[in-house]
Amino acid sequence: MSSSQPPAGRESRVTMKQVAALAGVGIKTVSRVLNNEPNVSVKTAERVHDAVRALDYQLDLQAGSLRRIDGRTRTLGLLVGSVDNPFSGAIHRAVEDAAVGRGIAVFASSLDDDPRREESAVRAFLQRRVDGLILTTARRRPDYVTSLGDRGIPAVFVDRRPIDVDLDSVTSDNREAAHRATTHLVARGHRRIALLADRSDLQTADERRQGFLDAVGRAGIPTTETVTVMDLHDANSAEAAVAALLSSDRPPTAIFSAQNLITVGAVHALRAAGAQRSIALIGFDDIPLADLLEPGVTVVAQDPYEIGRVAVEHVFSRLEGYAGPARHTVVPTTLIARGSGEIEPAR
Amino acid sequence: MSSSQPPAGRESRVTMKQVAALAGVGIKTVSRVLNNEPNVSVKTAERVHDAVRALDYQLDLQAGSLRRIDGRTRTLGLLVGSVDNPFSGAIHRAVEDAAVGRGIAVFASSLDDDPRREESAVRAFLQRRVDGLILTTARRRPDYVTSLGDRGIPAVFVDRRPIDVDLDSVTSDNREAAHRATTHLVARGHRRIALLADRSDLQTADERRQGFLDAVGRAGIPTTETVTVMDLHDANSAEAAVAALLSSDRPPTAIFSAQNLITVGAVHALRAAGAQRSIALIGFDDIPLADLLEPGVTVVAQDPYEIGRVAVEHVFSRLEGYAGPARHTVVPTTLIARGSGEIEPAR
DNA sequence: ATGAAAGCGCTAACAA
DNA sequence: TTGTTAGCGCTTTCAT
Numbered sequence: 153m154s155s156s157q158p159p160a161g162r163e164s165r166v167t168m169k170q171v172a173a174l175a176g177v178g179i180k181t182v183s184r185v186l187n188n189e190p191n192v193s194v195k196t197a198e199r200v201h202d203a204v205r206a207l208d209y210q211l212d213l214q215a216g217s218l219r220r221i222d223g224r225t226r227t228l229g230l231l232v233g234s235v236d237n238p239f240s241g242a243i244h245r246a247v248e249d250a251a252v253g254r255g256i257a258v259f260a261s262s263l264d265d266d267p268r269r270e271e272s273a274v275r276a277f278l279q280r281r282v283d284g285l286i287l288t289t290a291r292r293r294p295d296y297v298t299s300l301g302d303r304g305i306p307a308v309f310v311d312r313r314p315i316d317v318d319l320d321s322v323t324s325d326n327r328e329a330a331h332r333a334t335t336h337l338v339a340r341g342h343r344r345i346a347l348l349a350d351r352s353d354l355q356t357a358d359e360r361r362q363g364f365l366d367a368v369g370r371a372g373i374p375t376t377e378t379v380t381v382m383d384l385h386d387a388n389s390a391e392a393a394v395a396a397l398l399s400s401d402r403p404p405t406a407i408f409s410a411q412n413l414i415t416v417g418a419v420h421a422l423r424a425a426g427a428q429r430s431i432a433l434i435g436f437d438d439i440p441l442a443d444l445l446e447p448g449v450t451v452v453a454q455d456p457y458e459i460g461r462v463a464v465e466h467v468f469s470r471l472e473g474y475a476g477p478a479r480h481t482v483v484p485t486t487l488i489a490r491g492s493g494e495i496e497p498a499r
Numbered sequence: 500m501s502s503s504q505p506p507a508g509r510e511s512r513v514t515m516k517q518v519a520a521l522a523g524v525g526i527k528t529v530s531r532v533l534n535n536e537p538n539v540s541v542k543t544a545e546r547v548h549d550a551v552r553a554l555d556y557q558l559d560l561q562a563g564s565l566r567r568i569d570g571r572t573r574t575l576g577l578l579v580g581s582v583d584n585p586f587s588g589a590i591h592r593a594v595e596d597a598a599v600g601r602g603i604a605v606f607a608s609s610l611d612d613d614p615r616r617e618e619s620a621v622r623a624f625l626q627r628r629v630d631g632l633i634l635t636t637a638r639r640r641p642d643y644v645t646s647l648g649d650r651g652i653p654a655v656f657v658d659r660r661p662i663d664v665d666l667d668s669v670t671s672d673n674r675e676a677a678h679r680a681t682t683h684l685v686a687r688g689h690r691r692i693a694l695l696a697d698r699s700d701l702q703t704a705d706e707r708r709q710g711f712l713d714a715v716g717r718a719g720i721p722t723t724e725t726v727t728v729m730d731l732h733d734a735n736s737a738e739a740a741v742a743a744l745l746s747s748d749r750p751p752t753a754i755f756s757a758q759n760l761i762t763v764g765a766v767h768a769l770r771a772a773g774a775q776r777s778i779a780l781i782g783f784d785d786i787p788l789a790d791l792l793e794p795g796v797t798v799v800a801q802d803p804y805e806i807g808r809v810a811v812e813h814v815f816s817r818l819e820g821y822a823g824p825a826r827h828t829v830v831p832t833t834l835i836a837r838g839s840g841e842i843e844p845a846r
Numbered sequence: 847a848t849g850a851a852a853g854c855g856c857t858a859a860c861a862a
Numbered sequence: 863t864t865g866t867t868a869g870c871g872c873t874t875t876c877a878t
Binding site: 177178179180181184191192193196215217218219220223 | 863864865866869870871872
């Protein structure tokens with residue numbers, strides 16, 4: 153149970169040539185068999201398979217793609233917010249589900265909303281010659297997109313659509329969804345509403361703010377009545393921000409938390425202040441177990457699996473020849489009323 | 500904004516040769532510059548960098564690894580339960596965090612506790628010549644491990660340790676943790692305790708059951724008092740199972756849900772029956788927002804980030820030459836009392 | 847400090 | 863139906 157292992161390295165790389173020798177055929181015949189090409193007799197194929205088993209041979213896809221006419225590596229690059237995040241996980245799963253059936257492997261990386269990480273991740277993907285990319289960007293105008301076009305590598309942006317970039321994208325309508333959430337609060341009589349959002353240089357955060365401002369504007373609520381706190385990025389900072397609001401002179405009667413981690417922080421702060429049944433809360437993005445909290449947390453939910461599913465379909469359609477204009481798919485959001493968003497303002 | 504894109508394919512692959520020609524140097528000099536090898540004059544290096552920029556050249560790592568003496572692809576394969584799952588996500592994030600700094604990319608796949616998926620994922624990794632593997636297995640004795648050894652590819656098992664396999668592993672002590680959770684309930688006076696667990700052919704589920712049985716046995720509770728429901732795999736089946744228990748002749752006074760999705764199902768069922776404050780519940784694995792539920796959900800929490808962190812360290816140590824015996828790391832679990840596990844049995 | 851030639855494991859093109 | 867040759871883009875080796 154505890155003997156030592158051989159050192160790591162290319163011990164005894166079995167090659168196609170060795171398989172061919174053992175099977176008594178030419179190397180090209182082995183290639184034909186392993187790639188299911190026609191014109192191989194059943195007997196020969198069997199001999200090849202026997203040799204493959206005997207030597208425990210595994211085809212080298214990398215070497216193959218080097219010479220292959222289309223240069224495909226049967227590989228995709230996926231860049232998401234963070235692989236440790238339910239929203240990203242659902243996108244990832246959708247991509248994998250579509251890729252695995254086609255024999256395509258997926259490289260996954262986390263963005264952390266860091267433009268430098270973004271650049272190095274994309275470079276890492278390109279240097280490994282991925283066939284396609286599915287990207288979340290932290291930039292308004294990613295500068296690497298022109299190289300993608302020149303290389304003919306299909307890329308689809310998910311979650312955030314960069315400005316003036318003519319590549320496919322799959323997003324939610326953040327502005328509309330934020331508008332809907334805010335209107336939901338206004339309809340219950342709220343005027344003193346607080347918006348808590350992520351870094352304002354992120355497109356999604358900005359759009360959500362605009363949707364919020366549209367809605368309060370249309371309701372005729374002066375901006376002196378509302379509060380907006382931007383640049384929140386995690387649950388802790390959001391909790392602190394809400395706590396500060398609650399202990400201010402004129403605390404809000406309703407909160408719109410425009411991102412899932414912010415919602416978590418807001419719930420914590422409301423609980424700590426014992427205000428979870430008196431101050432309304434709507435979150436952007438669903439959070440796990442939101443339905444089991446008391447009150448349940450009302451959210452406008454995105455559909456990350458669907459976002460990933462459509463994105464990977466876009467990639468494959470381009471790989472299969474589609475060369476038309478960029479498609480900008482908007483995946484619908486859903487307002488899920490669970491209680492917290494239906495609280496009315498205290499008199 | 501809506502012009503059409505070029506078709507996907509190897510349009511205009513820029514090669515090192517072209518960079519060399521433009522810079523007026525030999526191809527080997529370009530290689531030296533791009534790989535930071537010594538013995539290149541500053542002036543020459545500059546000319547190469549200029550040419551690289553002008554042509555927007557990206558090194559082909561795949562082609563390089565083909566000839567490279569150690570054959571490394573700077574690539575890792577990661578197989579987790581499901582990329583869409585917080586436990587897996589934390590492992591994944593830890594692996595990525597360690598890999599990204601070393602310029603190593605990570606292939607991620609989902610197991611879904613399906614042995615066939617496991618086999619095809621491992622084969623996909625091997626055919627892409629990953630330098631190392633971090634694997635969750637659905638088998639007690641994965642048969643592919645011998646090939647891994649022959650190939651000198653370091654592999655580390657996470658979450659579940661296969662029987663009689665002499666490869667590194669990083670796991671939690673499931674039996675001990677389950678014992679602790681069960682004893683926690685026994686100490687509050689519970690005797691009629693229900694265990695709800697995953698498929699009994701999974702090592703972790705089996706170990707958790709054994710820990711449970713140990714604990715009730717040691718407490719002198721006859722097995723006629725307890726109930727065990729195995730083969731639960733998702734929240735829905737768990738919810739149905741708990742609902743059935745609650746409406747039985749002699750419902751349990753406490754529940755030990757031995758997996759995170761089962762815990763979610765159990766919470767739902769207890770809520771539906773209005774029993775969340777009268778029947779005790781302890782879960783295995785932490786669940787998001789468990790602290791915000793009422794009552795808070797008591798759990799024995801694993802530390803998936805730490806599991807991933809140690810696993811990837813094991814892989815790198817082997818890649819860097821460690822050739823000693825297999826290391827079997829056990830990462831501690833933590834019992835987090837939040838209320839649900841401290842409920843006492845009704846008289 | 848630099849470059850020419852060989853060859854990594856495979857597929858493409860063509861010959862038999 | 864099968865095999866032979868060349869060559870994918872790079873790193874190695876060895877020469878200069």
